[in-house]
Amino acid sequence: MASAPQAQGLPLFYNDLQPLSSDLHANYKIRRAETAPFLAKQHAVPLTVEEFPLVQRYLPIVFSMGDEPVPLGLMGLNEGINVFFDADGKFRENEPFYIPAYIRRYPYMLARLRPDAEELSLCFDPTSDSIGDFEEGEALFEDGKPSELVQQVLKFNEDFEIAGQKTNAFMKELKELGLLMDGEVSIQPDGAAQPYIYRGFQMIDENKLNEMRGDQLRKIVQNGMLPLIYAHLFSLNLMREIFGRQMQQGAVAQQEQPAA
Template identity: 80%
Template sequence: MASAPQAQGLPLFYNDLQPLSSDLHGNYRVRVAETAPFLARTHAVPVTVEEFPLIQRHMPIVFSAGDEPVPLALMGLNEGTNVFFDADGKLRGTDPIYVPAYVRRYPYLLARLRPDSEELSLCFDPTSDTIGAFDEGDALFADGKPTELVQQILKFNEEFEIAGQKTGAFLKELSEMNLLMDGEVSIQPDGAAQPYIYRGFRMVDEAKLNELRGDQLRKMQQSGMLPLVYAHLFSLGLVREIFARQMQQGNVAPQPAPAA
């Protein structure tokens, strides 16, 4: 149901990375994208804890399976399915939704150019059709110097990195408190012979949460951790809404045949 970005190689969405340079990209411009084709077949997007309050209104928030879980916003319940964006990467309908910062960051990324270096450099995916030597669009450099646009892009990416560190600390606390469990959602549509069951993700164990001591809960409240946990738990109710959208769009995966 939900898988984290690959630990090796390039992150989700990125096909290549190049450091942004005035020498090599002095004539590059950025143009507005009308669609996000890279999202068309993406069902789960990484998110940061700072986004939980906004995301929980629109999408379920779950955690990826594995030793290093990552918070994910579900845009679909099956691989290759996105109920919010169509096959061309165009937003479906007219209702506004919150687009995760991970999506809005693309095609840029702060990355280490050398494994032994702690310095992060602003890079971009050269395969993106939003950045290049275009005649139209906003310039990235003027007189060999970064424009205000580059400064804004850099600031957004730096803030994203800081939010990522906070998210890592949040997940570490959840794991150390042993509050994560394997998740399962069962949905029984009218007329279906058997329920649709979704697994492959992790979620907070409400029973263990309710068993915490008062001092532990106070610590979580004071640190801002407890509201984030409840934002995650409240958002799980949207799984059925995502399922309903998939049914409406004809994108529900076939059920396995009943056992004899």
């Protein structure tokens, strides 16, 4: 159900990467995107721990499977289903909603131009419709220097990298404490012969959390992990809301019938 971003090759959403250059992209502009086609069939988006307090109000927060799990915000309970964005990548609602930073970062990201490079360079996905040699839009460079907009983009990406490091530390601590377990959610709609079962993600084991030693509990209180853990646990109640949206949109996968 919850897939981690691609472990090899390009990150989730990115089709290509080019370093931003005042020589090659002197005439490039950024134009406002009205839709996000790359989100249309994306059901899970990576999160940073700093976002948990906001995300918990809108999306279930889970953790991907595998040896290196990452936090994910669920926009659907099935692969290829996004209940918040339509087939064209247009937001369905007029009500408030939190857009995760990973989405807002696209089509930019910081990357090493060479494996041995110490510094990260600002890159972009040239296949994106929001950046290019357009007539309209905001200029990337002014008199050969990065515009104020580019400087803002760079700052956002630098902050995102720092948040990513904090997230990695949080996940490492969760693993060392043994607090993650395989997750399962059972939802029984009215009139259904059997419940819908969703697996394929990890979650915090509340029993282990409640049984932690005093020194361990003191540590996660002092380092700020405990409120983040509870934000995750509280957010799981939104699973049923996401399921309800899928039902309304006719996007609930057929259940497998039990063998006769």
